Amino acid sequence: MITSVLVANRGEIACRVFRTCREWGIRTVAVHSDADENALHARVADTAVRLPGAAPAETYLRGDLIVKAAVAAGADAVHPGYGFLSENADFARAVLDAGLVWIGPPPEAIEAMASKTRAKKLMGISSLREVTEGDLPVLVKAAAGGGGRGMRIVRRLAELDAALEGARAEAASAFGDGEVFLEPYVENGRHVEVQILADTHGTVWALGTRDCSLQRRHQKVIEEAPAPGLSEELTEELHTLSVRAARAVDYVGAGTVEFLVAGDKAHFLEMNTRLQVEHPVTEAVFGLDLVAEQIRIAEGRTLAQDPPRARGHAIEARLYAEDPASDWTPQTGTLHRLTMPGVRLDTGYEDGDEIGVHYDPMLAKAVAHAPTRAEAIRRLAGALERAAIHGPLTNRDLLVRSLRHKEFTTAAMDTGFYDRHLPDLTAAAPDPHAPLAAALADARSRSRFGGWRNVPSQPQTKRYGMAGEEHEARYHHTRGGGLAADGVRVVHADAGVVVLEVDGVQRRFEVARYGDDQVYVNTTTLTALPRFPDPTTQHAPGSLLAPMPGTVVRIAEGLAVGAAVEAGEPLLWLEAMKMEHKVTAPATGVLSALHAAPGQQVEPGMLLAVVQPA
Structure with missing residues (x-):
């Protein structure tokens, strides 16, 4: 029986595995780089072990240090999470050779499927060798790992060499393996996958389908289960192919088989021999804890002959610290506050944590489950829209608009969704009354009714940066100690809440300020500007x-x-x-x-x- 688990990972997935371990009464061990010494996953574990010597970006790729940490901390099992070494057969062998339980598939299965080139050979699919104009467009992909790293679309032969060079460098940095390969790029396909779960006694479950078509840089942004609009015949074919792939390598544990679907034709992409980032939507629909199932299987327990029945629909959105309008540029800084009531929120951050430059910029995964797809969309979009996210710029607005886009609500989306719609989805739509609300809240917190002046022609002014533009808020103090602004009635104003009446409609603004310049008004981010700019x-x-x-x-x-x-x-x-x-x-x-x-x-x-x- 497993009593202590080390998670060979960081951030959200480490915290996710620890949550199940705590519920099961299993002690937890975290490993961390120097950059992650105060990270949430290191704080919430029962024991944390520093991985010395390596640069932050390489730390979690040092399998030798991780195995030593597990032995030193008294762990009897290792869970790899996703990314890093989760699909590294040598690491799995090192864990087993150290006398520890590996909560994952056998090294031989990882070896057969973790390399996309070997997986394609196993499935009878050959990769491109030499590319001609007639082969274009093609996709350069990393043979190891996933998450869109080491991946490039090539539409002109002149771009091929640079794409290969960039993909190799990125793959080597992310996975310690610079091998890449080429395959045809299917335009306007849907990314559909099947969650599988297999025990050591020959039972293999195909747990429905997931659609992961909304992607940026070939990395998933919104995922859902089940994949909408698939025929029963196609769904059955996907299940059959996935089970066949699992049986072909004597698979054990949780894994995912991925396909590109065009019309009623499915193209095999790869098999991920690990837990996926998007596993919560399958958990929600099937009422399962996949991490708990992984632990049960690692302990040798048997799955039931048939999986549980699917119920309802679940959608997950990945919240990133990034600027979608500026080529998805990642953002860094302090995450002052993150709350999102009404949905499941998996995250590796707490209020006050720093978002650094060394790792993936995903802040959290928000998951909504409802009886129907339409209800799940509405629930998730509403929760994101109302969430308090105070910190670096995020893709929150993009997620809300994506979920409400007609192409998504009617399940007509494909992997080219953001190529077509990104400009419209990222068009700035700042709240014109946010600067005034910020100024009134600031005036209330500073003046405490002491700012009235008998100069009615000279209002108070404050300048704010909002959505890349400068805005000025003008207001004045009244004789009775209140606040007023032209064209707007100030119903209430204090340091945290402002209520304005605009054209007979009252609107409530929640205001939060951090430091001297960062102000958050509902979902709008403002930067307080100095009265006189520094030349x-x-x-x-x-x-x-x-x-x-x-x-x-x-x-x-x-x-x-x-x-x-x-x-x-x-x-x-x-x-x-x-x-x-x-x-x-x-x-x-x-x-x-x-x-x-x-x-x-x-x-x-x-x-x-x-x-x-x-």
Whole structure:
């Protein structure tokens, strides 16, 4: 019987596994990098072990250190989570060789399926060898790992070499394995997968389907179960293929078989020999705890002959600290507050935690379950819309608009959804009354009714940055100690709540302030601006600033001062949060300065280059 589990992972999935372990009375052991010393997963575990020596991005890839940590902490089992070493057969063997229980599939099954190239051979599918114009578009994919890392779409032969180079580098950084391969890219397909669960006694469950078509950078954003709109025949075919894949490698534990569905035809993509990020939607529909099932199976217990029946519909949305309107640029900083009542929230953060640059920017997964798909959509969109998310910029607005988009509500979406709709989904729609609410709350907290002046022609003014633009709020104190603004009746104002009546309709604004400049009004983020801007912070037109902290991976080939560049042309690449991010020319013109160099560490706002506009 398992009594103590070390999770060879971090963040949300480590906290998720610990939650089940606590419910089962199993002691928990966390491992952490120096950067994660105060991370939530390290704080909530019964025991935490520092992994010494390695750089933060490499720490969780050091299987030797993790096995030593498990032995030192007295753990008798290891759960790999997802990502990092979760599909590494050598790590699984090292765990078993140390006399520990491996809560996952046999190393031989991982070896057969974790490499996408070997998995395709096993399923009788061959990868592309040489690419011609007639093969385009093609997809470059990492042979190991997933999550969209090491993946590139190539639509022109001239782009192939650069795509291969970038994919290899990204895959090596994320998984310790730079092998990549090519396969045809199916336009406008749906990403559909089947959750499987297999015990050591020959029973294999196919637990319905999931649709994961809404993706950015080939990484899933919104997932749901069951996949809507599939025929019974296609669903049965997917189940049959998935069970067959599991039996072919004597699979044990939880796994996922992924397909690209175009019409009524299914194309095998890969088998993930681990728990998936989106496993909660299957849990909700089938009333299961998949982590608990993994532990039961690792202890040798038998699954029932038939799986439980599916009930209702579940949808999951991944909340990321990123700016979708700026090429999904990851964001860092303090997460002051995160609350989302009414739905399941799986997260690796608590209020006050720092979102760093070393790891994936996912803050949480929000999951809604309801009797019907329409009700699940409404419940999840409403919870996201009302959530208090105070901290770096997130994709919250994008998620809400995606869930309410007609193409999604009618289940007509595919993997090209964001390619078609991103501009509309990220169009700024700031609340015009948010700056006034922020100013009134600030005035209340500072003045405590002491700010009235007998100069009615001179209102108080405050400036705020909102959605990339500057806004001015104007108000004045009244003789009775109240606050007033032109065209709006101030019904109530204190430091945390402002109620305004606009055109006869009362609206409530909840206001929170952190530090001297960050203000959150309902779902709107504001930056309080100084009365007199600092001229030293201004940059010349055409300045290219670092959008995030990271490392300069490479400079565009042949780029040098004096070169002519086009607006949007890639100039350099940064690595941050385990992915490469393209930094492009802000204008068409001539490169007049280049301050970046490969290997250089940069901080947000650092001047990288200057393009003298044409």
